[in-house]
Amino acid sequence: MTGAPRLREKAQVLDEAALDRALTRIAHEILERNGGAKDLALVGLRTRGVTLAHRLAAKLAAIDGATVPVGTLDITLYRDDLDMRGAPVIRGTDIPFSIKNKTVVLVDDVLYTGRTIRAALDALIDLGRPAMIQLAILVDRGHRELPIRPDYIGKNLPTSRRESVAVRLREHDGEDRVVIEEPEEA
Amino acid sequence: MGWTRKDLLAMRDLDASEILLLVDTAATLQEIAGREIKKVPALRGKTIVNLFYENSTRTRTSFEIAGKWLSADVVNFSAGGSSASKGESFIDTAKNIAAMSPDVVVVRHSSAGAAELLARNLSCSIVNAGDGAHEHPTQALLDLLTIREHKGHFEGLSVAIVGDIAHSRVARSNIHGMRKLGMTVTVAGPPTVIPPFVQEMGVKVAYRLEDAIRDVDVIMMLRLQHERMTNGLIPSLREYSRYWGLTLDKLQAQARPDVLIMHPGPVNRGIELSPEVADGPYSVILDQVTKGVAVRMAVLFLLAGSKGAEQA
Numbered sequence: 001m002t003g004a005p006r007l008r009e010k011a012q013v014l015d016e017a018a019l020d021r022a023l024t025r026i027a028h029e030i031l032e033r034n035g036g037a038k039d040l041a042l043v044g045l046r047t048r049g050v051t052l053a054h055r056l057a058a059k060l061a062a063i064d065g066a067t068v069p070v071g072t073l074d075i076t077l078y079r080d081d082l083d084m085r086g087a088p089v090i091r092g093t094d095i096p097f098s099i100k101n102k103t104v105v106l107v108d109d110v111l112y113t114g115r116t117i118r119a120a121l122d123a124l125i126d127l128g129r130p131a132m133i134q135l136a137i138l139v140d141r142g143h144r145e146l147p148i149r150p151d152y153i154g155k156n157l158p159t160s161r162r163e164s165v166a167v168r169l170r171e172h173d174g175e176d177r178v179v180i181e182e183p184e185e186a
Numbered sequence: 187m188g189w190t191r192k193d194l195l196a197m198r199d200l201d202a203s204e205i206l207l208l209v210d211t212a213a214t215l216q217e218i219a220g221r222e223i224k225k226v227p228a229l230r231g232k233t234i235v236n237l238f239y240e241n242s243t244r245t246r247t248s249f250e251i252a253g254k255w256l257s258a259d260v261v262n263f264s265a266g267g268s269s270a271s272k273g274e275s276f277i278d279t280a281k282n283i284a285a286m287s288p289d290v291v292v293v294r295h296s297s298a299g300a301a302e303l304l305a306r307n308l309s310c311s312i313v314n315a316g317d318g319a320h321e322h323p324t325q326a327l328l329d330l331l332t333i334r335e336h337k338g339h340f341e342g343l344s345v346a347i348v349g350d351i352a353h354s355r356v357a358r359s360n361i362h363g364m365r366k367l368g369m370t371v372t373v374a375g376p377p378t379v380i381p382p383f384v385q386e387m388g389v390k391v392a393y394r395l396e397d398a399i400r401d402v403d404v405i406m407m408l409r410l411q412h413e414r415m416t417n418g419l420i421p422s423l424r425e426y427s428r429y430w431g432l433t434l435d436k437l438q439a440q441a442r443p444d445v446l447i448m449h450p451g452p453v454n455r456g457i458e459l460s461p462e463v464a465d466g467p468y469s470v471i472l473d474q475v476t477k478g479v480a481v482r483m484a485v486l487f488l489l490a491g492s493k494g495a496e497q498a
Contacts, residue, residue, distance in 0.1 A: 088491060090214045090215065091214060092214030122227065126225070
């Protein structure tokens, strides 16, 4: 097995405080855009989108006193690149509330080609008919291959395709940080 | 740890991590059955052929629904009314079907080894849906999923499998799967249908129903096939039913109050299971059928949903 090339850290994009401020701002923007938290729901994309969705829900509760339901979306069954990948592991969708007539905010850590969000839109609409779907992203790194644009952005980050963006969250990685990585041999 | 096999032929071939991957995948796919729109696009553009040389309603329908919920095109071929009745050989029929480029062929045949024969000769994925008295891996997987959903785990559970062990592919597949997952298995039935090799498979043998069902977590009753009586293995239906039929009285006298009663179907009511037991609170028989669709979705998805690890 050759595996992926080793990556080294090139630059830090967000530290713990900046990441927290970005989420606080997004929470305020969500409330402003929708005139409050009524009929709002957050749906995170596995894995780190779910963690970010829970953090946004906590922020919305702190700002507005609102309890916004949080769901988990696994888009494995909706991918357009199943043939190009190894045997996929499905970890399951868990949205224990009706999304019908709700305003659903999809939450993910990094927006890149847009193909994951395309799959997520299909997966979500198969579960019911939301009144509106919005998209919240922590880092938009560009290079879109589909006409998809986020409604809420933590950080715009122009990158080259050979770089990758790593969002590290306390719950998974023991720290809150966003870094750009690049291949060691370049 | 991902799925790397081209085919699913036998529980005997799989290691514990592969069995758990199949069961876990099936567990997550169960959610689709509760949706308003029961369809996901995972296998769009894939073709699945059900090649059935033996009668089967439940298994064929289950594979067909599983394929359709995953958006595959599913084609049914049954031996009656086909070229098989005109004398075409099994392998010729299979090669003709393979020439139409299916992605998966699901095969049931009365001869042990039929699925493996196809796996060696065809480039598409083969799923064994029952080959003679050899194996029926998707039945064992759905039984395992049912057990875990009700008991929460596998390790340390004890199971009694009762009936015609010698001719049961369901028993054989389950014994392999359960032993690999750390479960204790006791088989029980008339001595004429307890094969000598079972002890090599690491199972205990009981020759009285009462001994088999005492203190186990799961009782799996097998269907008594009527043709076993014509070949002299069982004296009469009445005698079999009296000694080996599970009634509410025997169950309440011997078994634990939280025991699960399973049966691969179709049930001979009043022979191996009394109606009060088959329809009673201990029975998870219909739950097994529901889980069968999820298990077959998992199998089809893992075999056809990616080109496999060799290209990853």
